[in-house]
Amino acid sequence: MWFDTHAHLFLLEGPHTVEQNPPVTFSEVIQAAIDQGVTRILCVGIDVETSRRSIKLARQFPDRVWAAVGIHPNSASSASLADWDEIVELARDHSVVAIGETGLDWYRDYTPPPVQVEWFEKHWALAKELGKPLVVHCRDAEKDITEILSRWAREGVLRAVMHACAAPWEVVSRWLDWEGIVISFAGSVTYKNTKFAPIRETAQHVPSDRILVETDCPYLVPEPYRGRVKASVPLHVKDTGYFLAKLRGVSPEELAAQTTDNAIRTFGISPPKKGY
Numbered sequence: 001m002w003f004d005t006h007a008h009l010f011l012l013e014g015p016h017t018v019e020q021n022p023p024v025t026f027s028e029v030i031q032a033a034i035d036q037g038v039t040r041i042l043c044v045g046i047d048v049e050t051s052r053r054s055i056k057l058a059r060q061f062p063d064r065v066w067a068a069v070g071i072h073p074n075s076a077s078s079a080s081l082a083d084w085d086e087i088v089e090l091a092r093d094h095s096v097v098a099i100g101e102t103g104l105d106w107y108r109d110y111t112p113p114p115v116q117v118e119w120f121e122k123h124w125a126l127a128k129e130l131g132k133p134l135v136v137h138c139r140d141a142e143k144d145i146t147e148i149l150s151r152w153a154r155e156g157v158l159r160a161v162m163h164a165c166a167a168p169w170e171v172v173s174r175w176l177d178w179e180g181i182v183i184s185f186a187g188s189v190t191y192k193n194t195k196f197a198p199i200r201e202t203a204q205h206v207p208s209d210r211i212l213v214e215t216d217c218p219y220l221v222p223e224p225y226r227g228r229v230k231a232s233v234p235l236h237v238k239d240t241g242y243f244l245a246k247l248r249g250v251s252p253e254e255l256a257a258q259t260t261d262n263a264i265r266t267f268g269i270s271p272p273k274k275g276y
């Protein structure tokens with residue numbers, strides 16, 4: 001049984017619409033994943049509207065789908081303080097098990113860096129107040145993220161998922177010195193290009209009690225579907241999971257159990273019921 005710890009289910013509509021005839025609905029995508037062993041999904045908001053929709057999906061699929069609420073660094077430039085008030089309100093919902101997606105993105109320039117840092121800090125304060133983990137996006141920003149995390153770790157209990165990890169092992173090994181950090185791998189770990197080789201090296205080294213797996217759907221379609229389908233869906237977490245299992249020399253069943261246990265612990269959700 002797999003846990004897709006990072007899915008933007010609401011983005012499967014519009015330009016990323018899953019190519020199927022007749023078109024599939026969110027419910028069908030989720031049900032298909034559940035029926036085929038991806039029994040748990042964290043739906044991650046990127047702004048107020050999608051955070052609200054994530055909660056709605058979580059309510060529709062109790063004990064299967066949970067929500068994370070936040071303002072993505074690339075959405076932060078268009079967010080207002082009223083939006084933040086709403087995130088703070090939504091974050092208290094019982095289906096919300098993490099705060100984010102937040103973080104720093106130095107690859108895109110949708111939001112000026114100081115503004116991104118300011119929003120990242122807001123998310124941290126909220127996560128700390130509510131005792132929920134952060135979901136962190138780190139793109140070409142390893143150095144600054146490490147500095148910020150190190151400061152936070154000195155200030156209090158730091159709990160965070162480093163999502164779609166693309167950082168080299170020398171950086172990730174530092175992150176892992178902070179107890180509450182877990183590392184999540186997406187489809188990019190399966191990519192054959194040499195530029196993705198450091199992700200594989202990192203994925204070999206992360207201890208078995210600190211690793212998660214995700215799709216980041218609709219992005220990062222894993223091999224063997226890369227270039228063949230338009231959007232990834234939660235079901236694809238199994239392809240990334242099988243790849244990781246082989247890379248780490250464990251059975252897929254073992255990796256599924258480890259990553260699911262780690263996610264359940266990280267998000268503080270109730271332990272599995274029989275048959276889940």
Ligand SMILES: [Zn+2]
Pocket residue numbers: 006008044101216
């Ligand atoms: Zn994401």
